[in-house]
Amino acid sequence: MKILFVEDEPVLLEEMESYFSSLNFICEQASTFCQAEQKLRDFIYDIVVLDVSLPDGTGINLIEDIKRCSLETGILILSARNSLQDKLSGLNLGADDYLTKPFFLEELSARVNALYRRKTLKGIEHITFDDFKVDPQSKMLFFKSDEISLTRKEYDMLIYFVVNKNRVVGKSSIIEHLWGDHFDQNDNFDTVYVHIMNLRKKLSKAAGKDYIKTVYGMGYKFTY
Structure with missing residues (x-):
């Protein structure tokens, strides 16, 4: 947040x-x-x-x-x-x-x-998509009954994608939301790419589906 x-x-x-x-x-x-x-x-x-x-x-x-x-x-x-x-x-x-x-x-x-x-979460206690469930209170992600381990940035990124589902979000928007002014210390977008790649792998490994689509030249879109 x-x-x-x-x-x-x-x-x-x-x-x-x-x-x-x-x-x-x-x-x-x-x-x-x-x-x-x-x-x-x-x-x-x-x-x-x-x-x-x-x-x-x-x-x-x-x-x-x-x-x-x-x-x-x-x-x-x-x-x-x-x-x-x-x-x-x-x-x-x-x-x-x-x-x-x-x-x-x-x-x-x-x-x-x-x-x-x-x-932001419209008052809901849990966020669900397919067989995934996100608990905003504990900041945990589950696939069916199994917990999916996420880093803090991966969790924040997932929430940002879910809230903006079916919208194309650019790297700059992701950076602004997750790092604020402090990201100016970084030289490039490699950090964002690594977090997205890791989150994508964890979701895909659990469900066998790629939820984060790359929209070339524009950014990323989360769909389910």
């Missing part, structure tokens, strides 16, 4: 990124309205955790930008003020949830996961 934290308190921002990174989220951060606006123009996120009070604007005004970029992005508002007006304004503009500071990171994590299941 790719998540953007928009927060002007440096300590809280680092705590959130450190905690969610330890849970294998792809995390990015912005500490100002302008930084957040630029990030939202350049990237698509699964979840945006959005502080209401920013030094150069209000997080409420970013909600329309987020919805314009992607209707599937979940929005959770943070505020130090237990203000009914903030809550109503945010929810009326399209925010999905609201959390008042101070809060426990475990509560934020639970809300983020619930929001992700509602928005």
Whole structure:
């Protein structure tokens, strides 16, 4: 899952990124309205955790930008003020949830996961295709009753393909979703190719079917 934290308190921002990174989220951060606006123009996120009070604007005004970029992005508002007006304004503009500071990171994590299941996975407890079953809670893949061992990146890639089934997705889109800004350190797309090749082999070995089709010059398509 790719998540953007928009927060002007440096300590809280680092705590959130450190905690969610330890849970294998792809995390990015912005500490100002302008930084957040630029990030939202350049990237698509699964979840945006959005502080209401920013030094150069209000997080409420970013909600329309987020919805314009992607209707599937979940929005959770943070505020130090237990203000009914903030809550109503945010929810009326399209925010999905609201959390008042101070809060426990475990509560934020639970809300983020619930929001992700509602928005991206449409609230389903398990994802199934043919004889495969994916458990988003345990992040495990099964073929019939047998577990298929996946690396974290292979699992994330499978979820991305399943959510975008029958659509052609390019390498750049896969990179943006799975690595975010941090992939700029890599020189080429070889890492993506290796993960796709390994995932394809594991699915094919279990089911005897190739689910990931190469669309030459464009990218990949997941079909079943």
